Amino acid sequence: MSGRTARRRVTMAEVARAAGVSVMTVSYAYGQPGRVSDEARAKVREAAERLGYPGPHPGARSLRSGRTGNLGVVLGEHLTYAFDDPQATRFLSGVAQVCADHGMALTLVPVTGSPSDVDRVTEAAVDAFVVWTTADDDPVIDAISATGLPAVVHGGPRRDGLSFVAADDRAAATAVGREVFAGARRPGVLSFPLDRARLSGVTSGAPLNDALPAGSGPLPPGGIDPDASTFRVTRQRLRGYRDAWAETGGDWSQVRVAVCSTNSAREAETFAAELLTGPYACDAIAAMSDELALGVLRAATRLGLTVPGGLTLSGWDDSDAAAPAGLTTVAQSLRDQGARCARTALDHLTPADRDTEVAWHLISRTSTRRA
Amino acid sequence: MSGRTARRRVTMAEVARAAGVSVMTVSYAYGQPGRVSDEARAKVREAAERLGYPGPHPGARSLRSGRTGNLGVVLGEHLTYAFDDPQATRFLSGVAQVCADHGMALTLVPVTGSPSDVDRVTEAAVDAFVVWTTADDDPVIDAISATGLPAVVHGGPRRDGLSFVAADDRAAATAVGREVFAGARRPGVLSFPLDRARLSGVTSGAPLNDALPAGSGPLPPGGIDPDASTFRVTRQRLRGYRDAWAETGGDWSQVRVAVCSTNSAREAETFAAELLTGPYACDAIAAMSDELALGVLRAATRLGLTVPGGLTLSGWDDSDAAAPAGLTTVAQSLRDQGARCARTALDHLTPADRDTEVAWHLISRTSTRRA
DNA sequence: AATCAGCTGTGTATCGATACACAGATATTC
DNA sequence: GAATATCTGTGTATCGATACACAGCTGATT
Numbered sequence: 001m002s003g004r005t006a007r008r009r010v011t012m013a014e015v016a017r018a019a020g021v022s023v024m025t026v027s028y029a030y031g032q033p034g035r036v037s038d039e040a041r042a043k044v045r046e047a048a049e050r051l052g053y054p055g056p057h058p059g060a061r062s063l064r065s066g067r068t069g070n071l072g073v074v075l076g077e078h079l080t081y082a083f084d085d086p087q088a089t090r091f092l093s094g095v096a097q098v099c100a101d102h103g104m105a106l107t108l109v110p111v112t113g114s115p116s117d118v119d120r121v122t123e124a125a126v127d128a129f130v131v132w133t134t135a136d137d138d139p140v141i142d143a144i145s146a147t148g149l150p151a152v153v154h155g156g157p158r159r160d161g162l163s164f165v166a167a168d169d170r171a172a173a174t175a176v177g178r179e180v181f182a183g184a185r186r187p188g189v190l191s192f193p194l195d196r197a198r199l200s201g202v203t204s205g206a207p208l209n210d211a212l213p214a215g216s217g218p219l220p221p222g223g224i225d226p227d228a229s230t231f232r233v234t235r236q237r238l239r240g241y242r243d244a245w246a247e248t249g250g251d252w253s254q255v256r257v258a259v260c261s262t263n264s265a266r267e268a269e270t271f272a273a274e275l276l277t278g279p280y281a282c283d284a285i286a287a288m289s290d291e292l293a294l295g296v297l298r299a300a301t302r303l304g305l306t307v308p309g310g311l312t313l314s315g316w317d318d319s320d321a322a323a324p325a326g327l328t329t330v331a332q333s334l335r336d337q338g339a340r341c342a343r344t345a346l347d348h349l350t351p352a353d354r355d356t357e358v359a360w361h362l363i364s365r366t367s368t369r370r371a
Numbered sequence: 372m373s374g375r376t377a378r379r380r381v382t383m384a385e386v387a388r389a390a391g392v393s394v395m396t397v398s399y400a401y402g403q404p405g406r407v408s409d410e411a412r413a414k415v416r417e418a419a420e421r422l423g424y425p426g427p428h429p430g431a432r433s434l435r436s437g438r439t440g441n442l443g444v445v446l447g448e449h450l451t452y453a454f455d456d457p458q459a460t461r462f463l464s465g466v467a468q469v470c471a472d473h474g475m476a477l478t479l480v481p482v483t484g485s486p487s488d489v490d491r492v493t494e495a496a497v498d499a500f501v502v503w504t505t506a507d508d509d510p511v512i513d514a515i516s517a518t519g520l521p522a523v524v525h526g527g528p529r530r531d532g533l534s535f536v537a538a539d540d541r542a543a544a545t546a547v548g549r550e551v552f553a554g555a556r557r558p559g560v561l562s563f564p565l566d567r568a569r570l571s572g573v574t575s576g577a578p579l580n581d582a583l584p585a586g587s588g589p590l591p592p593g594g595i596d597p598d599a600s601t602f603r604v605t606r607q608r609l610r611g612y613r614d615a616w617a618e619t620g621g622d623w624s625q626v627r628v629a630v631c632s633t634n635s636a637r638e639a640e641t642f643a644a645e646l647l648t649g650p651y652a653c654d655a656i657a658a659m660s661d662e663l664a665l666g667v668l669r670a671a672t673r674l675g676l677t678v679p680g681g682l683t684l685s686g687w688d689d690s691d692a693a694a695p696a697g698l699t700t701v702a703q704s705l706r707d708q709g710a711r712c713a714r715t716a717l718d719h720l721t722p723a724d725r726d727t728e729v730a731w732h733l734i735s736r737t738s739t740r741r742a
Numbered sequence: 743a744a745t746c747a748g749c750t751g752t753g754t755a756t757c758g759a760t761a762c763a764c765a766g767a768t769a770t771t772c
Numbered sequence: 773g774a775a776t777a778t779c780t781g782t783g784t785a786t787c788g789a790t791a792c793a794c795a796g797c798t799g800a801t802t
Contacts, residue, residue: 009519009788011787011788011789012788012789013788013789021751021752022751022752022753023752023753023788023789023790024751024752024753024790024791025750025751025752027789027790028750028751028790031789031790035749035750035751036750036751037749037750037751040750040751052517052519054493054514054517054518054519055490055493055494056494056788056789056790057434057787057788057789058430058433058439058494058495058496059429059430059431059432059433059434059439059496059787059788059789060430060434060757060787060788060789060790061430061494061788061789061790062429062430062433062496062757062789063428063430063431063434063756063757063758063759063787063788063789063790064756064757064788064789064790064791065757065789065790065791066757068429068430068496069494070478070496078471079467079468079470079471079477080464080467080468080471082454082463082467083453083454083460083461083463083464083467084464089454089460090454092453092454093451093454093455096450096451096453096454096479096481097450097451099450099479099481100449100450100451100481100482100483102481103481103487103491104481105478105479105480105481105491105494105495106450106478106479106481107441107476107477107478107479108467108470108476108477108478108479109476110467110470110471110473110474110475110476110477111471112471116474119426120474120476122425122426123426123427123429123432123440123476124429124476125429125430125433125439125441125496143425146423146425147425148380148425380758382757382758382759383758383759384758384759392781392782393781393782393783394758394759394760394782394783395760395761395781395782395783396780396781396782398759398760399760399780399781402759402760406779406780406781407780407781408779408780408781411780411781427758427759427760428757428758428759430757430758430759431757431758431759431760431787432758432759432760433759433787434757434758434759434760434786434787434788434789435758435759435760435761435786435787436759436760436761436787437787
């Protein structure tokens with residue numbers, strides 16, 4: 001197929017012979033340049049150049065030395081999420097910064113949601129793993145655990161032997177929920193997926209809640225049970241919203257919940273339109289990301305609703321678009337968290353340091369400033 | 372340091388012994404499951420599970436088989452650009468899609484702009500390279516060439532033995548330049564960096580042009596010579612803009628040029644403010660990206676200039692923000708180009724198919740619709 | 743003068759798998 | 773019924789480097 005003649009790889013032994021030194025001298029010249037004299041190093045470099053030696057074979061090096069120079073990143077989502085989802089992108093920017101500082105390459109393991117994802121993980125030539133939010137029952141987590149390599153899980157799930165980095169999502173959700181639900185009568189929530197099935201649709205907080213409309217989408221009937229979500233982040237935020245609404249004397253069954261399968265404003269806009277119309281139209285919506293909240297904002301604008309007059313609204317993450325939109329939100333630096341995950345994975349921190357709760361704070365803006 | 376006892380890796384031979392089969396049977400059970408009987412495969416899986424065997428050692432596998440299951444991506448920029456620059460991100464999304472389809476991991480090689488970048492490239496355990504726009508004289512290109520692996524360069528430079536994918540940037544720049552410079556009297560250009568020095572600042576098209584202000588920033592005096600830029604994309608676009616302005620009877624020395632060191636609206640806004648004020652204030656600006664153009668737009672708004680009344684403006688790439696802003700732009704799908712690069716790299720296309728010119732088209736919007 | 747440490751160079755064993763070639767058993771063909 | 777093809781299992785050589793231990797030499801230390 002290829003027009004290129006398959007060039008045979010030049011070996012270290014050939015370079016050694018050409019340079020008139022031993023193989024080990026060549027090896028040291030590459031791996032530990034300080035270990036050899038300037039003269040020997042020069043001879044090696046010259047011979048390598050002349051023969052077209054590209055440097056030590058990475059596979060052979062890693063077989064013998066046990067190190068690869070790669071940090072593996074596993075997303076619970078399709079590989080393209082790394083570049084399509086703004087939250088993942090910010091997180092990975094932090095991971096990338098630390099990788100660059102360490103001279104480590106960043107390997108994105110190609111998960112696609114299929115069972116073979118497990119094989120992709122075990123085949124990955126890496127020194128450590130960083131895992132982006134995954135469902136409690138995702139077999140990929142067990143595969144990572146089985147490799148015995150250092151691994152840091154961001155957002156969940158928690159596992160013995162794996163480090164864990166996350167914010168107190170429940171407390172944060174309670175805080176922002178208090179703000180957005182204050183004075184509300186018909187609260188709504190725009191949620192991330194509940195579990196690996198990633199079903200989306202609109203329903204309400206409790207089963208058999210005749211007072212609320214059935215809603216659309218493939219979500220199973222019976223309402224949303226926060227405790228049943230297998231994504232830790234989703235679960236904790238739903239619990240927090242529930243707590244906040246309960247503080248006002250409300251009941252979870254009164255809360256309408258829309259579940260988006262992706263973190264996109266487009267999908268959010270569709271569901272928000274549903275939440276904002278009909279006899280049970282929400283007058284307060286807590287969204288699990290700023291992207292989702294911006295979708296709500298678009299739907300509200302189209303419906304002629306004013307924010308915060310006709311609708312209060314909150315997001316999450318304090319993305320670039322949040323401030324211009326006046327969006328109340330939970331600020332947490334995903335970039336910092338990515339950096340922290342990468343550092344923890346690469347530095348082999350002691351167990352005591354390995355589990356980290358990261359900071360968050362509420363940013364109160366006009367979108368919740370009810371008159 | 373680590374609290375974890377360094378678990379010794381279980382070897383394939385141990386699994387073979389425990390399963391009562393030969394090593395090769397185990398190897399086949401993993402690498403070519405169809406090669407062994409269901410019964411043997413079951414025995415192997417059971418033994419592997421029992422012993423905690425994580426699967427074949429990736430390094431050993433790659434040493435013997437010559438394949439790694441990794442596609443390497445090299446950015447001419449710092450590694451974090453992969454996730455910070457919107458253009459790079461879209462390109463990589465396409466690369467990632469193809470990787471996922473092939474079950475290949477995506478390895479980002481950690482370049483930081485230092486001389487050791489060359490080592491990072493030769494150390495990378497990959498089967499092929501995709502290279503994102505690099506300067507003609509970047510030593511990283513030679514290092515990639517030396518590996519003898521298939522490599523595809525996006526945007527330049529061109530090299531024997533390396534495939535090349537790019538749009539006809541000069542023609543596209545001419546087309547959009549015609550549009551934005553039509554009826555203009557004081558044209559300006561907002562450019563990407565000219566070379567690896569990445570100097571930024573404001574100057575004009577020709578040396579010793581007394582008619583124009585000296586400008587700010589560390590750019591060398593003497594004006595901008597399009598032909599001297601070592602980034603192919605920058606060079607071709609500058610030439611195209613020059614061609615377009617020449618068609619109106621204008622001279623390149625009359626064109627004011629601002630060079631941004633990064634593709635960010637923030638930096639663009641600063642330089643645009645300079646281009647848009649003073650006795651030589653531009654009334655038409657061609658920007659090399661939509662991000663830069665949006666920075667111009669912000670500066671114009673602050674200065675009370677109307678677009679297109681007081682200023683015509685063009686961008687590049689047709690990003691999401693371009694349409695809402697009414698921005699005339701050159702549309703090209705970086706995502707498709709990323710996918711094409713990855714496919715070319717992974718499929719070992721024949722030489723004839725290896726150089727690809729990608730499609731582009733002009734999208735004319737209100738930002739150039741001069742009354 | 744004797745001892746010791748540091749620097750530089752070398753040879754060999756080894757990392758953990760897969761390519762390859764071969765052999766026996768079973769199914770298929772004429 | 774003989775010849776041939778297919779399926780399954782095995783043993784050995786080998787991929788290309790680095791860890792390790794050792795040796796000679798130089799200069800410093802006492």
